[in-house]
Amino acid sequence: MAEFPKQAKVVIVGLGGIVGSSIAHHLIELGWDDIVGLDKSAIPTDIGSTSHASDFCYTTGADKFTAYTTQYSQQFFESRGNYVRCGGLEVARVDDDARMLELKRKIGQGKAFGSRVSLISPAEAKAKFPLLAEDQIQGALWDPDAGLVVPRSQKVAGDLVDEAVASGKLKAFPNTPALKIVVDAGRVIGVETRRGFIASEKVVLSVGIWGPLLADQVGSKLPLMPLEHPLLFFGPYDELTGSGQEIVYPLFRDQGNSSYVRDTGDPKTTEGGRVEWGYYETEHPRLVHARDIAAPETARMSPSMRDLTLDQVMDAYEKAIEMTPILGELGWEERHSFNGLLSVTSDGGSLIGESPEVAGLWFAEAVWIKDGPGVGKVVADWMTEGTPALDPHRVDIARFYPHQKQDDIVESRCAEIAQKVYTPAVHPREPFATSRERFVS
Numbered sequence: 001m002a003e004f005p006k007q008a009k010v011v012i013v014g015l016g017g018i019v020g021s022s023i024a025h026h027l028i029e030l031g032w033d034d035i036v037g038l039d040k041s042a043i044p045t046d047i048g049s050t051s052h053a054s055d056f057c058y059t060t061g062a063d064k065f066t067a068y069t070t071q072y073s074q075q076f077f078e079s080r081g082n083y084v085r086c087g088g089l090e091v092a093r094v095d096d097d098a099r100m101l102e103l104k105r106k107i108g109q110g111k112a113f114g115s116r117v118s119l120i121s122p123a124e125a126k127a128k129f130p131l132l133a134e135d136q137i138q139g140a141l142w143d144p145d146a147g148l149v150v151p152r153s154q155k156v157a158g159d160l161v162d163e164a165v166a167s168g169k170l171k172a173f174p175n176t177p178a179l180k181i182v183v184d185a186g187r188v189i190g191v192e193t194r195r196g197f198i199a200s201e202k203v204v205l206s207v208g209i210w211g212p213l214l215a216d217q218v219g220s221k222l223p224l225m226p227l228e229h230p231l232l233f234f235g236p237y238d239e240l241t242g243s244g245q246e247i248v249y250p251l252f253r254d255q256g257n258s259s260y261v262r263d264t265g266d267p268k269t270t271e272g273g274r275v276e277w278g279y280y281e282t283e284h285p286r287l288v289h290a291r292d293i294a295a296p297e298t299a300r301m302s303p304s305m306r307d308l309t310l311d312q313v314m315d316a317y318e319k320a321i322e323m324t325p326i327l328g329e330l331g332w333e334e335r336h337s338f339n340g341l342l343s344v345t346s347d348g349g350s351l352i353g354e355s356p357e358v359a360g361l362w363f364a365e366a367v368w369i370k371d372g373p374g375v376g377k378v379v380a381d382w383m384t385e386g387t388p389a390l391d392p393h394r395v396d397i398a399r400f401y402p403h404q405k406q407d408d409i410v411e412s413r414c415a416e417i418a419q420k421v422y423t424p425a426v427h428p429r430e431p432f433a434t435s436r437e438r439f440v441s
């Protein structure tokens with residue numbers, strides 16, 4: 001490992017995730033050098049959300065900016081041999097006309113944003129995804145560009161860091177937490193670690209669910225909370241044996257039941273031989289305060305993996321069996337299943353850009369895997385040119401008024417966003433139900 005530096009042009013905190021590693025890659029592509037990357041875990045991360053994501057990417061983003069970062073990321077992964085363009089379905093149940101309308105709306109929107117989504121019949125959906133009970137749906141959206149990051153986004157993060165280190169422009173320090181972002185007169189001046197202080201006029205925080213901890217220290221609050229996301233595995237699924245593929249069937253989303261299904265490919269591949277079912281809790285989403293995330297030494301699995309019980313998901317699981325009966329036929333793999341922690345924000349958008357409170361402090365928070373490389377490009381462009389390629393208002397950390405970052409508002413709005421990750425279909429400008437009437441005439 002390199003000698004610990006006393007200064008750097010930029011310090012990336014949280015280098016080991018897909019976001020930090022992508023930022024390092026894109027900064028170097030734009031000519032930056034003298035970059036230091038820190039991570040409190042291994043590199044690539046073995047405790048962050050990137051270490052256990054399902055790793056799929058749909059192009060059905062709800063706004064132009066996200067459509068750009070997703071499509072950029074898909075191409076980026078593919079250009080490195082890390083993407084299987086297996087396609088993906090989103091279905092409307094027979095009794096869910098609102099979802100059907102939403103699929104049609106998404107197809108129009110997708111065309112406007114440059115995706116190739118189309119509407120297909122139940123029979124066509126069944127032909128693409130044989131695990132489907134065809135009589136359960138009235139139609140489906142088909143996204144031919146949806147796909148899976150292979151073998152894992154965690155591997156991509158590790159490769160990006162290795163390449164950046166080999167270029168001589170990045171020094172990477174695993175097991176080195178940033179203890180404190182040091183600020184003087186409203187400007188960042190460096191990062192405190194237990195190995196010493198690194199002076200730097202630019203610091204990027206890409207620390208995922210831990211974001212509020214460091215941001216709060218310097219009075220630049222992040223309206224973000226970690227959320228438990230149940231991910232369950234079922235198997236062994238022998239049909240996948242001998243396929244030699246990382247994923248055999250297309251991706252499948254049943255947003256009306258707030259859930260998704262995918263196979264994990266040939267048993268010989270990473271985590272293969274199973275069917276995976278993910279769910280977003282719609283009634284009582286389990287938000288977690290960043291301060292309550294377990295320390296690595298006390299977590300049973302990992303700080304971002306919490307225990308899961310079947311009763312937490314039972315109603316939705318039973319509905320999922322109607323749609324994809326295989327989930328009821330295979331054995332539940334309790335040992336592999338868990339509640340993963342991911343970030344939700346108070347308006348559902350990522351938190352990117354320079355802190356309005358602290359000059360030189362940049363955020364790249366609440367970013368999905370499907371947008372990781374795209375956001376890496378956006379941050380690098382923004383830091384280099386002063387502006388990214390597209391209007392970033394939708395994700396700009398500066399979009400919040402100070403009162404919108406108060407704890408009670410953040411918690412109530414994050415809970416609403418968490419309930420609606422998949423369902424019901426909401427208009428992007430639908431008003432919030434909570435934390436209203438703060439300012440009345």
Ligand SMILES: Cc1cc2nc3c(=O)[nH]c(=O)nc-3n(C[C@H](O)[C@H](O)[C@H](O)COP(=O)(O)OP(=O)(O)OC[C@H]3O[C@@H](n4cnc5c(N)ncnc54)[C@H](O)[C@@H]3O)c2cc1C
Binds near residue numbers: 017207214229364369
């Ligand atoms: C179960 C599950 C399934 C998912 N499936 C998908 C999917 O299919 N598609 C998709 O697009 N997204 C998916 N996601 C979301 C996705 O995993 C995350 O949005 C993404 O991994 C975030 O990446 P990141 O780099 O921002 O954060 P992380 O991967 O969490 O990395 C943050 C890093 O910061 C480090 N860090 C934290 N604090 C400090 C500190 N003080 N000093 C130094 N380092 C620090 C951590 O150690 C960690 O390595 C899923 C999430 C979960 C939980």
